Amino acid sequence: MQFQRLALFGVGLIGGSLARALKRASVCGEIVGVGRVHADLRRAVELGFIDRDETDVGRAVEGADLVVVATPIGAMRGVFERISGHLAIGAVVTDVGSAKMSVIDDARAAFGDAFPRFVPGHPIAGTEKSGVEAGFADLYRGQRVILTPTEWTDAAAVERVRQMWEITGAVVETMTAERHDEILAYTSHLPHMVAYALVDVLAGLDGGGQMLHFAAGGFRDLTRIASSSPRMWRDIALANREALLAAIDSYGARFGALRAALDRADGGELEAIFIRAKAARDRLGPAGRESPEA
């Protein structure tokens, strides 16, 4: 067995898909699930992707050589604090949060001497669905996982976490937490803010309900991600606040330039913006069928 015991905090889409993939590969001696909602843990045992559930954090972590924190990002600090006194010697801890600088700060504060064995991670995958039933073993196949080790992070610990993700079929890359947070701000967090604001402005208009009725596929595609969990996105936005504010402001400047061109009826400038954007978008390929999200 590559891993003797995996302690998994959070059995939703992200954690549940990871556990399903590791189960299928038979690489864990035991997967112990921990979570707030006992019914979810019982369901995860029924579905067979965890071997047992544990409500006592200390007992869950004891003897685990690998701990994966797959809770919503807002709950991670509390989990880190509760587990830090119970970690086995040499245990490796990793997370799945969409923002890495703030999670690293939380981990540094909670883990003290064990901080070098914390490997910050983020699988760039997901759907707008969530919950214990939502996961599937192939969620990560061909998707990217970004690890953002700090200068103190143990190289062997990074290697263990890389192995874990590669078993799921993911492509693992490393970069700084700062660069990760900037990339995610632009490619995921900003688009979510934009989608939420677009729907919200329609919902708030007189006759906005009638308008939604006429919304065609372009609008539907564009705002699909506004169906994502409000609480989760509140926490992600706050966790990546600085990078997201910077991305919002550079988008605002670009959108302002587009508005100014329209205001002065400058067709040449509008077309130049649209041509640049189309060229960049065409390089991306069609809309994702599997609808992965950050």
Next chain:
Amino acid sequence: MQFQRLALFGVGLIGGSLARALKRASVCGEIVGVGRVHADLRRAVELGFIDRDETDVGRAVEGADLVVVATPIGAMRGVFERISGHLAIGAVVTDVGSAKMSVIDDARAAFGDAFPRFVPGHPIAGTEKSGVEAGFADLYRGQRVILTPTEWTDAAAVERVRQMWEITGAVVETMTAERHDEILAYTSHLPHMVAYALVDVLAGLDGGGQMLHFAAGGFRDLTRIASSSPRMWRDIALANREALLAAIDSYGARFGALRAALDRADGGELEAIFIRAKAARDRLGPAGRESPEA
């Protein structure tokens, strides 16, 4: 035959799909195609959705009881001017433009006494593809077509155009041009501007290419419409400039409120915005498979 001769200006996605649907229903004595690009007209004859092509505008329109102008919106004024001296007595003219106030102004100026038989129309359907090969007979099935007759528009002419669209399987509704333009500004034109600006800001960043590489499905879905024709969207934006500026500004205000909540780390307000938006978006249903667009 419900229509003796249909003169169709523009054999691309919108006009070509209409002609295919009318052909299939065998309701036209003859469909005469007119367009700028002769090779496209020849191809349309080969594909069988027009009976013959005509480069002489006068001959194309003479004897036609129905004229459909399905060119890009920026070209409509010129077409109206060229056909107005050739229309048969009683001929009904309609268009497919995404903005209606400006098209109505163009038609009023061009048609003079024949203006009451001009029925402004807009099928809310499309894909990001375009061209003579892109159309299909079922494009309009179950989709909405909005007609925006003015106070001068002849009721019998409106009825003829309604019949034409109903043959394609579309659901026809009427409203004022002003309301149409406001609805389209919010549900189609604004989202296109947002998508173009989002891609453009990434494309313009140092390392933006690397960022696009990490863009997940959410970003892909959200920006799919940025692959639409830059020239067509330049013309639509200019044609619906006032309503679009108003929509941009109310979106800007809402987005600014979201930014302000993030700036002051106001999680309660962020979550309230996201909850409102999610509730509105969830009523819309999933992203459109057929990817219709305005």
